Amino acid sequence: MSIDYLDGNALAGPLGELFAVDLTVAVGTCAGCGNSGPVAGLRVYGPAPGLVGRCAGCEEVMVRLVRTPDAVWLDLRGTLSLRIPMPDDQQGG
Amino acid sequence: MRRLPWRVAELVEVRHETTTARTLVFEVPGWPGHLAGQHVDVRLTAPDGYSTQRSYSVAAPEQGERVELTVELVRDGEVSPYLTEILEIGDQVEIRGPVGGWFVWRPERVAPVLLVAGGSGMVPLMAMIRARREAGSSAPFRLIYSVREPDQRFYLDELASPDPGLDVAYIFTRKTPDGWARPPGRIMPPDLAGASTDIDSFVCGPTGFVEAAADQLIALGHAAERIRTERFGPTGG
Amino acid sequence: MAIVSRGFFGRRGEGDVKLPPGQYLTHDFPVLSAGPTPRIGLDRWEFTIDTELGETHRWSWADLMALPSETPTLDLHCVTKWSKLGTGWQGVSLDVLMEDVETAAEYALAYSYGGYTTNLPLEDLLDGKAWVAYKYDGDDLTPPHGGPARLLVPHLYLWKSAKWVRGIRLMNEDWPGFWETAGYHNYGDPWLEQRYQGD
Numbered sequence: 001m002s003i004d005y006l007d008g009n010a011l012a013g014p015l016g017e018l019f020a021v022d023l024t025v026a027v028g029t030c031a032g033c034g035n036s037g038p039v040a041g042l043r044v045y046g047p048a049p050g051l052v053g054r055c056a057g058c059e060e061v062m063v064r065l066v067r068t069p070d071a072v073w074l075d076l077r078g079t080l081s082l083r084i085p086m087p088d089d090q091q092g093g
Numbered sequence: 094m095r096r097l098p099w100r101v102a103e104l105v106e107v108r109h110e111t112t113t114a115r116t117l118v119f120e121v122p123g124w125p126g127h128l129a130g131q132h133v134d135v136r137l138t139a140p141d142g143y144s145t146q147r148s149y150s151v152a153a154p155e156q157g158e159r160v161e162l163t164v165e166l167v168r169d170g171e172v173s174p175y176l177t178e179i180l181e182i183g184d185q186v187e188i189r190g191p192v193g194g195w196f197v198w199r200p201e202r203v204a205p206v207l208l209v210a211g212g213s214g215m216v217p218l219m220a221m222i223r224a225r226r227e228a229g230s231s232a233p234f235r236l237i238y239s240v241r242e243p244d245q246r247f248y249l250d251e252l253a254s255p256d257p258g259l260d261v262a263y264i265f266t267r268k269t270p271d272g273w274a275r276p277p278g279r280i281m282p283p284d285l286a287g288a289s290t291d292i293d294s295f296v297c298g299p300t301g302f303v304e305a306a307a308d309q310l311i312a313l314g315h316a317a318e319r320i321r322t323e324r325f326g327p328t329g330g
Numbered sequence: 331m332a333i334v335s336r337g338f339f340g341r342r343g344e345g346d347v348k349l350p351p352g353q354y355l356t357h358d359f360p361v362l363s364a365g366p367t368p369r370i371g372l373d374r375w376e377f378t379i380d381t382e383l384g385e386t387h388r389w390s391w392a393d394l395m396a397l398p399s400e401t402p403t404l405d406l407h408c409v410t411k412w413s414k415l416g417t418g419w420q421g422v423s424l425d426v427l428m429e430d431v432e433t434a435a436e437y438a439l440a441y442s443y444g445g446y447t448t449n450l451p452l453e454d455l456l457d458g459k460a461w462v463a464y465k466y467d468g469d470d471l472t473p474p475h476g477g478p479a480r481l482l483v484p485h486l487y488l489w490k491s492a493k494w495v496r497g498i499r500l501m502n503e504d505w506p507g508f509w510e511t512a513g514y515h516n517y518g519d520p521w522l523e524q525r526y527q528g529d
Contacts, residue, residue, distance in 0.1 A: 140339075
């Protein structure tokens with residue numbers, strides 16, 4: 001058994017550098033197997049050379065994030081969708 | 094615009110937890126506050142510009158611009174030897190955060206809580222226990238804290254007289270105190286069995302520990318979506 | 331600008347050895363991974379070379395063991411800035427594996443058990459510059475370090491030396507691999523410090 005990964009929680013810092021909302025609480029759907037779950041529940045490998053978030057169900061790559069000195073590369077092609085909770089007070093309703 | 098800036102953090106207080114771990118209290122001007130269970134990134138920079146960073150869980154709930162971390166020495170690590178042995182009051186590091194909105198306990202939540210800690214995985218769970226106390230919450234808390242040996246426990250005095258409604262149990266995996274009923278050994282389903290499975294669980298520790306504890310909880314009938322985990326990886330130090 | 335932490339120097343060796351720019355010397359052998367470590371039984375292990383003409387050359391583990399091997403001593407340079415010098419390996423030179431392969435391709439894509447890929451010009455695999463290695467330091471190569479066999483292309487950053495290598499596809503067009511499509515340099519020469527795209 002391989003136990004050399006972290007939780008999707010480990011993406012919170014690097015993603016927090018990019019986005020105003022906390023994407024680790026978003027529900028992601030895997031493009032490989034269709035499983036859904038919080039980004040915080042992904043299996044994350046890294047941090048170097050980059051962070052690789054894999055589906056806990058099928059181990060397909062859902063997220064890749066590489067920090068270069070002057071850019072962040074974010075590859076979400078393995079993520080079919082992200083459902084991001086938005087509290088009422090942020091919708092102006 | 095940087096969503097999450099690095100802030101200068103000055104060490105203002107040190108508390109020794111064990112022979113290899115200490116709690117570091119930083120003053121971080123502009124700190125936006127945090128929730129119990131969140132973590133921060135700590136960045137160290139050498140005189141020639143070389144820098145490296147690590148993630149650490151916050152050990153105490155929001156208290157103004159103070160950020161409290163408990164750091165365990167990783168023998169051949171790069172950052173933890175500095176934080177546990179070299180950093181002195183008045184020295185500065187950089188801190189970014191807080192991050193992670195998933196592995197958090199909010200004081201308005203009234204459901205019973207099971208905390209399962211392996212080694213230094215105790216740190217974010219202590220933040221939850223302290224947040225509960227501070228909020229005067231009566232949510233029932235149960236802590237199961239697994240360590241190798243008795244003298245490796247963090248926050249020993251504070252947990253020796255637990256708050257009302259907080260139940261504390263220890264698991265020793267290698268050596269127990271004299272007269273301890275449970276033989277030394279890794280966490281097992283009976284350690285986790287309880288009256289109800291209608292509870293929120295937070296499991297934090299090394300990856301293998303978290304894996305084992307979460308699997309056992311699921312086998313005991315806990316719903317996977319009510320088990321939140323935080324793994325400490327091999328890339329620490 | 332980052333503030334300097336008093337008394338922090340990092341875990342980097344000092345010394346006079348000549349390292350590529352920005353690298354530091356390490357004596358341990360760090361393991362980086364982008365996924366679970368594949369475990370491949372030798373009975374079902376195979377290595378293939380697929381050409382641009384659709385030809386496939388295939389070696390079983392026994393086939394590989396029967397080929398003449400070399401024992402190069404190599405310096406390794408990881409893009410995460412550590413370098414490890416004088417490492418001892420045993421493996422089969424790509425020149426041997428390519429001996430009967432007919433190709434006019436210019437590019438190669440190495441692919442691995444577990445799904446990893448990395449691309450490089452074919453000429454960087456030839457003329458004694460690359461190996462399929464199965465022993466490190468005299469012992470069988472362990473899975474965390476890429477065993478049972480990994481590619482070794484030591485004149486490029488180590489991410490080009492695909493662990494758990496399963497085959498090489500020869501192509502007329504360049505096909506960027508796992509890290510090359512996520513911000514890392516397409517070629518990766520450590521002496522030119524080609525870490526990221528644009529370097």
